[in-house]
Amino acid sequence: MKNNLGEKMVRVRFAPSPTGLPHVGNIRTALFNWLFARHHAGKVILRIEDTDRERFDPEALNAIMFGLRWLGLDWDEGPEVGGLFGPYFQSERLDIYHKFARELVEKGKAYYCNCSTERLDRVRNELREKGLPPMYDRHCRELSIDSDPTDHNTVVRLKVPLWGKTSLRDELRGEILFDNSTFDDIVLIKSDSFPTYHFAVVCDDHLMEISHIFRGEEWIPSAGKHVILFNAFDWEIPQMVHLPMILGPDRAKLSKRHGATAITEFVKVGIMPQAMLNFLTLLGWSSKDDTEIFDVEEIIKRFDLNGINTSPSVFDFEKLNWMNSEYIRKLTPSELTKKLKPYYIEWDWLKDDDEISEGYLDRVSKIMQERLRKFTDMKSLGRFFFIEPEEYDPKGIKNNFKLIVADRIMEVAQRFENLEKWDEESIENVVREYAKQLGLGAGKIIHPIRLASSGLRMGPSLFEMLIILGKDKVVKRLRKAAAWIKDNIME
RNA sequence: GAUCCCAUCGUCCAGUCUGGUCAGGACACAGGCCUUUCAAGCCUGUGACACGGGUUCAAAUCCCGUUGGGAUCGCCA
Numbered sequence: 001m002k003n004n005l006g007e008k009m010v011r012v013r014f015a016p017s018p019t020g021l022p023h024v025g026n027i028r029t030a031l032f033n034w035l036f037a038r039h040h041a042g043k044v045i046l047r048i049e050d051t052d053r054e055r056f057d058p059e060a061l062n063a064i065m066f067g068l069r070w071l072g073l074d075w076d077e078g079p080e081v082g083g084l085f086g087p088y089f090q091s092e093r094l095d096i097y098h099k100f101a102r103e104l105v106e107k108g109k110a111y112y113c114n115c116s117t118e119r120l121d122r123v124r125n126e127l128r129e130k131g132l133p134p135m136y137d138r139h140c141r142e143l144s145i146d147s148d149p150t151d152h153n154t155v156v157r158l159k160v161p162l163w164g165k166t167s168l169r170d171e172l173r174g175e176i177l178f179d180n181s182t183f184d185d186i187v188l189i190k191s192d193s194f195p196t197y198h199f200a201v202v203c204d205d206h207l208m209e210i211s212h213i214f215r216g217e218e219w220i221p222s223a224g225k226h227v228i229l230f231n232a233f234d235w236e237i238p239q240m241v242h243l244p245m246i247l248g249p250d251r252a253k254l255s256k257r258h259g260a261t262a263i264t265e266f267v268k269v270g271i272m273p274q275a276m277l278n279f280l281t282l283l284g285w286s287s288k289d290d291t292e293i294f295d296v297e298e299i300i301k302r303f304d305l306n307g308i309n310t311s312p313s314v315f316d317f318e319k320l321n322w323m324n325s326e327y328i329r330k331l332t333p334s335e336l337t338k339k340l341k342p343y344y345i346e347w348d349w350l351k352d353d354d355e356i357s358e359g360y361l362d363r364v365s366k367i368m369q370e371r372l373r374k375f376t377d378m379k380s381l382g383r384f385f386f387i388e389p390e391e392y393d394p395k396g397i398k399n400n401f402k403l404i405v406a407d408r409i410m411e412v413a414q415r416f417e418n419l420e421k422w423d424e425e426s427i428e429n430v431v432r433e434y435a436k437q438l439g440l441g442a443g444k445i446i447h448p449i450r451l452a453s454s455g456l457r458m459g460p461s462l463f464e465m466l467i468i469l470g471k472d473k474v475v476k477r478l479r480k481a482a483a484w485i486k487d488n489i490m491e
Numbered sequence: 492g493a494u495c496c497c498a499u500c501g502u503c504c505a506g507u508c509u510g511g512u513c514a515g516g517a518c519a520c521a522g523g524c525c526u527u528u529c530a531a532g533c534c535u536g537u538g539a540c541a542c543g544g545g546u547u548c549a550a551a552u553c554c555c556g557u558u559g560g561g562a563u564c565g566c567c568a
Contacts, residue, residue, distance in 0.1 A: 019567080049568070051568080134564070176495070182494050189566085219563090283503070290505075315502095316502050316503060316519085319502070319517080370531050373530095446527040450528065
């Protein structure tokens with residue numbers, strides 16, 4: 001496909017296999033595909049590689065589309081949007097694969113094989129015992145078995161050249177050479193008459209006129225096989241870009257055992273999509289200056305092959321949290337409230353139809369905003385804005401809840417109650433005056449009040465916090481705490 | 492085991508192509524300032540070119556080797 005300048009149009013594909021929840025690695029691959037296409041005003045194709053019927057998971061497709069949309073990665077062709085190159089589910093393209101498989105057999109470039117799995121296992125084990133790479137012994141290669149791709153007793157295998165080299169051009173690494181003798185005669189059509197990944201991917205990338213293939217580095221060895229296949233068909237080979245892998249802290253390929261790596265986990269803990277996108281982009285790509293925080297538009301503008309790295313990178317959850325906090329701060333209080341509200345409901349702090357004023361929620365958002373790294377941090381830091389403390393921080397008790405403090409808290413409660421105006425100045429006056437009267441530092445009053453009203457030792461500015469809570473709640477909580485001290489503290 | 496990929500602070504990146512400025516920035520960490528606490532903010536600090544040979548007046552940068560890490564070797568993708 002050409003664009004209107006007569007140049008070859010950029011067409012990339014994201015080709016997930018619906019076998020489970022989308023992973024950070026998959027999503028990063030999707031992201032780079034997308035960024036490249038958007039930078040070059042090209043097309044993004046979403047193609048579903050559902051050729052594995054054993055591992056097929058009907059939930060997976062929705063999870064994948066949800067994950068992409070959450071990040072803002074849209075597609076121009078594929079499920080739910082259609083397109084001229086469909087169908088976009090490989091399971092609906094079987095006749096296409098069968099046709100091309102037959103063609104290869106007729107040309108003498110592929111053959112039918114009826115070896116049993118038992119036989120294949122035996123052959124591989126024998127080779128392994130001899131310390132050789134486990135491969136198929138090409139038993140059926142010259143037998144000219146008569147069959148058909150739809151025949152469930154046979155598979156179709158490619159006649160991989162027995163000697164010579166295959167050259168793979170990786171746009172980042174340059175030429176990578178493989179000895180053909182190291183490749184097996186790969187299966188193209190399985191005995192269930194579904195294509196293998198390798199076969200389907202090559203046929204579809206060709207038919208869908210994919211110009212650039214972005215995928216993980218772990219595919220490099222397979223890419224060699226794909227080149228052999230493209231050559232067998234005499235098809236033009238798309239440009240290939242193998243992205244560095246994402247590792248866990250132990251430097252092994254990132255996987256479930258490293259904790260939350262499914263994209264839905266990040267959604268759940270309250271990572272913002274903009275932060276995730278920004279972070280993921282910087283994992284393996286960088287612009288030439290020191291910019292770290294930038295929005296999608298800016299990234300699209302700057303994204304190019306040159307900035308992509310070749311060495312693998314460790315996924316640093318800490319840095320993602322930091323970046324997320326930067327994005328949380330960009331929100332207005334009411335935007336933050338909107339994000340936070342579902343969590344409040346989930347935690348039973350609010351009822352769905354609660355009449356609690358938007359103003360209250362916004363004030364909470366504003367005061368808590370710069371102390372949140374992710375939305376769920378609110379659960380421990382902001383609980384007291386909604387729920388009266390049932391217990392107090394143990395270290396705080398030790399430092400601040402002496403028996404003598406109970407009376408002081410009662411006194412402050414009384415003075416608060418008598419206040420006509422409930423604003424920062426009046427509250428602060430009460431506290432400071434009283435401390436002065438007692439000949440104590442203000443901290444001696446402030447800390448116990450914080451603990452009594454919030455249950456916590458730390459938090460936002462006390463006076464602002466008390467204003468938001470409101471006089472009635474504060475007075476009530478102070479009296480409750482004073483009583484608690486008298487009941488529980490001996491000295 | 493075979494093949495392939497990779498190698499700069501603990502982590503992510505810049506610098507490598509086009510050898511030459513105390514190897515720069517960010518996260519994390521430590522200390523200080525601010526402050527009623529915590530966080531934020533500001534200031535300061537610790538901290539890296541895997542190793543060995545070449546080439547060169549000069550090597551993180553070019554070449555070779557070694558070591559280390561990783562990936563792949565299915566009728567999974």
